[in-house]
Amino acid sequence: MTEQAIVVAGLRVRLEKALIVDGVDLEVGAGEWVTIIGPNGAGKSTALRAIGGLLPYEGRIELNGVPVDKLHRRERAKAVATVGQSPIVPPAMQVFDYVLLGRTPYVPPLGRESAVDLATVDEVLGELDLGRFAGRRLDTLSGGERQRVFLARALAQGARILLLDEPTSALDIGHQQEVLELVDRLRAERELTVLATMHDLTTAGEYADRIALFSCGRVVAAGPPREVLTEANLAKYYRVRVRVIEGDHGPLVVPVRVT
């Protein structure tokens, strides 16, 4: 059995006293890509934010075998990087400076970025084909370009665990594919572990090694895409009629009209 990068047991998360995540167990092996799917309000994003250390929680979350609440916040930031659903774009900030913020956990208090930090940013920008954007203002880039910059910031953090909350929801299908292929390439090259949430079920199935289906704050089905993305599961938890067709990289989920 491979080493587990993320272990979640009995996770409960409350937002404004409402119980959003209600007893989630989840394991993600090192180097694995797991995608969380589920209808709106199922607790996908909330669970992801708790795993990234961004929300208080009950239960157990371990990153690389260490409980996340035992990690100093700077150590945690070196272990896990989160790209939120729609990150705030600071007005007038240059792409280079934005990506450099990813080096924050390595900059000592009252200190400044080292040559290593600057070199890391240059390297990441080059790897994501963003070099020519370095001096551009982030708020002038297109949605697809911004998403690559958000990824670059997360990579600059040097964390081996990448949490992606709806990484493609703002993109057209061409850019969706581009970004997900990029994530998959980086995962292989940098031996990253990816835990993502996604709405598009076909895309989710094509890129993930395993899928966890959330409903009402619980995991109701988990396993390889073929076992989770079934007509019966989707009818039960999404209240939707779909046809599931066998594809080259996983099941293709096609909605069909009820009557």
Added chain:
Amino acid sequence: MRPAGLRPAWLAGGVLAVLVALIAGLAFGSVALPPAGVALELLDQIPGVRLRSGLSDREVAILLELRLPRVVLGLLVGGMLALAGAAYQGVFRNPLADPHLLGVAAGAGLGVTAVIAFRSTAGDATAELPIGVPMAAFAGALIAVALTWLLGAAGGRDRSPATLILAGVAVSSFLAACQTYVLQRHVDTLREVYSWLLGRLSTAGWHDVLLVLPYAAVTGAIVLSQRRELDVLTVGDEEATGLGLHPQRSRYLLIIAASLGTAAAVSVSGLIGFVGIIVPHTMRLLAGPSYRSILPLSVLFGGAFLALADLLARTAGGQAEIPIGVVTAFFGAPFFIVVLRTSRTAAP
């Protein structure tokens, strides 16, 4: 590529602005002094330097005892207000945040009014400010910013920039009402408080400079030490947490430091508006959005701006001095409207 930060050219520009304001502020006034003589006399004051300025004893006395403390106070107060404004704008991620719009200045004002009204020498307009004045102003300022924050938070997590400013306006009005009540009960201090309220550097002596200096040093050190944190905070609390920061801790620290600076400035100079909003926004537009350049440049240009505004206040009106708060508001209000119209790009 180099990261955004303080460019040497801008730093040099800021230092130059301070020197120009210093020499101009010292040379011009009811008695004109030769700027070159002023510069030489200043250099002569540096231990180990001996220079002949050619100024008479009377001119030297005007320079060192009357004008220098006033100009230095202007530099300190302007720098403090601009620095506090920049810090508030970053902490609240709100381009309109400013010591006045947040009610901080009104809170500090109430604190000072209370001390002036209740002290034993009440009515003696020539008496020096008591040592406790900055602390009273600080207490008032902290209460005000806490009230504004709580009221502004009533809109929930996703409150808009307007909510906070509305809360600030409400808190300002409330505190101004309290202040008016205190004044009505102590009519003998009305004139003294009123002249102070409009903003003044006019009774400044070295006493006021020494009173405000320690607070300015503490505020400057704390706020400037947090300049990188302020840049990280621009991406939002959640992202900042993900990057290993403790956003709430940085925020409290900065609010306390900025309020301390505001309180010290208000306690010696009264309510001088708009410096805290004009200067940081100008720096943001000219030198870029990083707080690493906005903060130090705000101190330098804020100080220079206020020292020059004070020069205008005491020379433009002939015999009668114009309150400095009137001068800054006269230039600040139109600028504020321009900032509002462009705040999509000028926001922190």
